[in-house]
Amino acid sequence: xxxxxxxxxxxxxxxxxxxxxxxxxxxxxxxxxxxxxxxxxxxxxxxxxxxxxxxxxxxxxxxxxxxxxxxxxxxxxxxxxxxxxxxxxxxxxxxxxxxxxxxxxxxxxxxxxxxxxxxxxxxxxxxxxxxxxxxxxxxxxxxxxxxxxxxxxxxxxxxxxxxxxxxxxxxxxxxxxxxxxxxxxxxxxxxxxxxxxxxxxxxxxxxxxxxxxxxxxxxxxxxxxxxxxxxxxxxxxxxxxxxxxxxxxxxxxxxxxxxxxxxxxxxxxxxxxxxxxxxxxxxxxxxxxxxxxxxxxx
Amino acid sequence: xxxxxxxxxxxxxxxxxxxxxxxxxxxxxxxxxxxxxxxxxxxxxxxxxxxxxxxxxxxxxxxxxxxxxxxxxxxxxxxxxxxxxxxxxxxxxxxxxxxxxxxxxxxxxxxxxxxxxxxxxxxxxxxxxxxxxxxxxxxxxxxxxxxxxxxxxxxxxxxxxxxxxxxxxxxxxxxxxxxxxxxxxxxxxxxxxxxxxxxxxxxxxxxxxxxxxxxxxxxxxxxxxxxxxxxxxxxxxxxxxxxxxxxxxxxxxxxxxxxxxxxxxxxxxxxxxxxxxxxxxxxxxxxxxxxxxxxxxxxx
Numbered sequence: 001x002x003x004x005x006x007x008x009x010x011x012x013x014x015x016x017x018x019x020x021x022x023x024x025x026x027x028x029x030x031x032x033x034x035x036x037x038x039x040x041x042x043x044x045x046x047x048x049x050x051x052x053x054x055x056x057x058x059x060x061x062x063x064x065x066x067x068x069x070x071x072x073x074x075x076x077x078x079x080x081x082x083x084x085x086x087x088x089x090x091x092x093x094x095x096x097x098x099x100x101x102x103x104x105x106x107x108x109x110x111x112x113x114x115x116x117x118x119x120x121x122x123x124x125x126x127x128x129x130x131x132x133x134x135x136x137x138x139x140x141x142x143x144x145x146x147x148x149x150x151x152x153x154x155x156x157x158x159x160x161x162x163x164x165x166x167x168x169x170x171x172x173x174x175x176x177x178x179x180x181x182x183x184x185x186x187x188x189x190x191x192x193x194x195x196x197x198x199x200x201x202x203x204x205x206x207x208x209x210x211x212x213x214x215x216x217x218x219x220x221x222x223x224x225x226x227x228x229x230x231x232x233x234x235x236x237x238x239x240x241x242x243x244x245x246x247x248x249x250x251x252x253x254x255x256x257x258x259x260x261x262x263x264x265x266x267x268x269x270x271x272x273x274x275x276x277x278x279x280x281x282x283x284x285x286x287x288x289x290x291x292x293x294x295x296x297x298x
Numbered sequence: 299x300x301x302x303x304x305x306x307x308x309x310x311x312x313x314x315x316x317x318x319x320x321x322x323x324x325x326x327x328x329x330x331x332x333x334x335x336x337x338x339x340x341x342x343x344x345x346x347x348x349x350x351x352x353x354x355x356x357x358x359x360x361x362x363x364x365x366x367x368x369x370x371x372x373x374x375x376x377x378x379x380x381x382x383x384x385x386x387x388x389x390x391x392x393x394x395x396x397x398x399x400x401x402x403x404x405x406x407x408x409x410x411x412x413x414x415x416x417x418x419x420x421x422x423x424x425x426x427x428x429x430x431x432x433x434x435x436x437x438x439x440x441x442x443x444x445x446x447x448x449x450x451x452x453x454x455x456x457x458x459x460x461x462x463x464x465x466x467x468x469x470x471x472x473x474x475x476x477x478x479x480x481x482x483x484x485x486x487x488x489x490x491x492x493x494x495x496x497x498x499x500x501x502x503x504x505x506x507x508x509x510x511x512x513x514x515x516x517x518x519x520x521x522x523x524x525x526x527x528x529x530x531x532x533x534x535x536x537x538x539x540x541x542x543x544x545x546x547x548x549x550x551x552x553x554x555x556x557x558x559x560x561x562x563x564x565x566x567x568x569x570x571x572x573x574x575x576x577x578x579x580x581x582x583x584x585x586x587x588x589x590x591x592x593x594x595x596x597x598x
Contacts, residue, residue, distance in 0.1 A: 037441050038440070038441065038442070039436060039439070041407055077439050080432075080435060080436070080439065081436075110439065111435075111438075111439070111463065111464065111467045112463070113463060140474055141467060141470040141471060141474060141496070141500075142470065142496050142499065143499075143503065144499050144503075145496075145499070170503055170506065170507060171503070171506035171507060172499070172502055172503045172506050194507070195507075198507060198508075
């Protein structure tokens with residue numbers, strides 16, 4: 001089987017993870033820009049971070065046969081640092097319109113402050129003007145209200161719902177998102193956001209049409225194999241092949257290919273792994289012999 | 299005694315020899331005035347003569363003096379290093395002037411984890427605390443639990459200076475990260491219908507996910523939960539989580555439904571629950587009663 005993990009922060013993960021992901025069938029990923037665990041203090045830190053998402057991280061994943069796309073955005077937490085936030089929004093277009101940037105994201109609300117709303121609305125508007133997809137982070141605290149607000153603001157701006165992906169849903173929020181006509185993404189996170197078992201029940205209850213499964217694996221306790229593990233459970237629990245394919249591959253592809261930044265033909269070909277390529281004269285190898293042209297198992 | 303006098307007296311008792319000399323020199327330098335650069339260096343270098351692993355361990359009289367100087371200031375869990383750093387901040391002679399804002403901002407920006415903890419603890423002792431409200435908001439957004447707790451627990455600052463939104467966020471974040479909410483000074487005085495709505499939404503999320511509801515959530519309703527709150531409390535009582543049930547009993551008492559608490563005191567099968575009900579009927583249902591339910595406190 002092949003999988004698309006449309007939300008994972010590879011910056012915080014190791015090459016072991018990439019190897020395991022590839023061998024579990026993860027063919028493509030999206031790395032949205034996010035908060036790095038503590039606040040950045042300068043514009044330069046954002047510039048270097050965005051640049052690594054379209055540069056080094058893309059290359060690093062490619063050495064393992066994983067197609068890396070990204071989303072560029074100012075996250076909700078750092079939107080509260082308003083001076084810096086303004087500077088970040090100014091340079092955002094330089095990165096957000098690059099090749100392989102499939103969405104503006106992850107953006108949205110954390111504490112649901114006015115500053116967060118200003119940054120969110122600005123970015124949704126930017127995405128509307130440039131015909132982009134938006135990946136929305138929903139808050140941990142006061143999630144239901146945060147999601148309703150993010151849907152309402154996007155509607156006010158006239159943003160097309162079929163280009164809006166609301167992430168980190170749970171049983172209490174999924175109906176609002178589906179009713180609005182947006183994509184409902186679910187983060188499978190050990191012990192907190194959503195477990196594989198609950199995910200199976202949600203797909204059973206609401207059907208697979210607008211539902212996307214992702215790992216959001218990052219610097220915290222999280223699992224980069226969440227998507228294939230959940231798919232395995234779906235098989236065991238008797239979900240249809242189509243439901244599994246939609247929620248762990250095709251829906252993400254359909255949603256984010258609307259950006260025009262995914263070469264679907266190329267993605268569907270078997271990836272060839274050539275670890276002898278270099279990026280700025282650096283490879284990820286540390287003395288190992290390169291593993292060349294071994295296809296990722298389907 | 300004012301706050302800096304209380305803190306200095308504690309340090310005089312605990313530091314000796316070269317350490318005491320270094321601290322006195324640093325505090326005197328802060329009082330004379332120093333550049334933001336130098337302020338950062340002096341705060342950092344306190345770690346050379348005072349250890350984070352050494353508890354301040356104030357005695358009852360010292361705690362009482364702290365409480366008197368700043369109602370809500372509880373240095374029970376401070377380290378010796380926290381105390382030295384806070385005393386350096388409080389020793390500055392420009393606490394009411396704009397220069398402290400600039401110097402503190404610089405210190406926060408370049409701070410390591412331990413310095414952040416001390417700087418957040420220091421905010422409660424500064425006049426016109428709202429000047430630092432944005433920075434305190436950053437402390438709430440921190441992922442370092444030590445920093446988050448220093449910012450909101452055992453300090454007078456949040457109740458005095460947080461606006462409604464950051465206040466509610468701080469409360470609910472305590473529930474999310476498991477920071478003991480009973481230590482959020484002034485919680486009982488700042489309950490609200492909106493906070494009750496937020497935590498009742500959280501109850502629904504957790505129950506839909508078949509996950510436990512944090513027992514301290516029942517501190518957040520007060521009289522604002524309405525019918526939805528009472529139903530949520532009853533659902534907790536109908537469950538089998540002993541700690542959650544005791545907390546819900548106090549929650550019922552806080553909501554003012556004494557008759558229901560009385561019937562629990564008379565009829566409940568769990569002796570711990572009847573004891574909680576009797577305790578609540580005796581009038582013990584302020585946030586501090588949750589200290590008894592804090593698993594970390596009973597280990598002591």
